[in-house]
Amino acid sequence: MNTKQFTVLALADMVLATDGSLASLIGACNRVFDAEPPWVPAACAALIERTGDYFHYYSRRELAALLLECIGHGSAGARDEDAEPGHERGLECLVMPDVRRLCVEPALRPPKPAWLAALALPDLPTAGALAAWLNEPVGALDWFADQWRLARDAQSPLQHYHYRWVPKRSGGQRLIEIPKARLRRIQQKILREILDMVPPHPAAHGFRRGHSCVTHAALHAGRHAVIRMDLKDFFPSIQLSRVHALFEKLGYPHRTAGTLARICVNRTPQGALRDKLAGGALPWLERQALKSPHLPQGSPCSPALANLCAYRLDIRLSALAQSLGGSYSRYADDLAFSGGPAFARAADRFHVRVAAIALEEGFRVNTRKTRLMREGTRQQVTGIVVNAHTNVARDEYDKLKATLTNCVRHGPASQNRDRHPDFKAYLAGRVSYVRMVNAGRASRLQGLLDAIAWAA
DSSP: OOHHHHHHHHHHHHHHTSOSOHHHHHHHHHHHHTSOOTTHHHHHHHHHHHHTTOGGGSOHHHHHHHHHHHHHHHHTTOBOTTSOTTOBSSSGGGGSHHHHHHHHSOOOOOOOOHHHHHHOOOOOOSHHHHHHHHTSOHHHHHHHHOOOOOOSSTTOTTOSEEEEEEEOTTSSEEEEEEEOHHHHHHHHHHHHHTGGGSOOOTTBOTTOTTOOHHHHHHTTTTOSEEEEEEEETTTTTSBHHHHHHHHHHTTOOHHHHHHHHHHHOBOOOHHHHHHHHHHSOOOHHHHHHHHSSBOOBTBTTHHHHHHHHTHHHHHHHHHHHHTTTOEEEEETTEEEEEESHHHHHTHHHHHHHHHHHHHHTTOEEOGGGOEEEETTSOOEETTEEOSSSOBOOHHHHHHHHHHHHHHHHHOGGGTOTTOOTTHHHHHHHHHHHHHHHOHHHHHHHHHHHHTOOOOO
């Protein structure tokens, strides 16, 4: 890469680091040259006119291409009085066709490493190849990947998602962003043929075939101390840049990776946030994360992408636990650590180091949900008791047993206080969960379920 390329890419990097105001853009460009070229104000004004408030969502190469055009616009009327005719100040050479080609066109693709070739992912070198693979026109990909179309009404036909607020078990509300049918089909193909082919870190137990909350909890059974922690706003905290970098790491060219990433993320419109705000204030950090391109909770791609984007976090937390002879596992946003005597002695300050690592990796720990559980107290991971072995909490078991017994004696209608539309399926699911955790305790519950007289 020559000096000209470095200059235009340095400009793009400096511009991306600003707050977007004209003054900050001018100051950033002047810092690149350590001077005040006269064409800079006009070029920065042209950039704002072209991109509005959304230039932060361009990649550095896309922004470099726009900067070349804006520099040509800005330097046309700003010539150095002392220079020879035909020469402009500063970046006059950057508007030359050869430099435009070098700065904007992607470099030659390096050979794939052995680990990446072994995954046998689809080869998608161009936007046309990606469109053909998804069985969509190229223009449709631009439509689904366009993150600048921000209708204020969440129910606008221009939106690709439905929005619904659901209550959290711990209090508050969670926004579920459900992709519409055509986008969901595209995301499911990306999930099945790309993301499912890439193995996450072994510590990740959520959203993986052959893993569950039981396998997550079983790793921490019979330990001297168990620490349970929770990541705050797990999906919204994973932004577009991290997803884009992941697809590039998987060997896809810059443009293909950018299109794939934008298809998988979403920016929540103001109208969807207003529904929540009508009932109470949404924290500023949570609101900003939802307004930025993020992994939508409700998309089929989001769980797999979250696991892969948290790979470095899992590596570092696993190494931290192993340094004390302990174990680590993660189920979605639920972190669990456990160990023997050495781990128990350091447990009081262990959570501080975990929070620091999480912050460095772009996540935040919800300190209100941090729990240290030592021997002699009930140790629970994802709702499963792990003191000696995985088991259902006694109060939950007794409550379900009492419900089934009363259904046998007085009929199921007397116990359906929450008005479940299919109460039989609901009870069968509860019994199946107990069987998954502890098959021995589920046998008596199954006998009671079979003895219930259901109305025809």
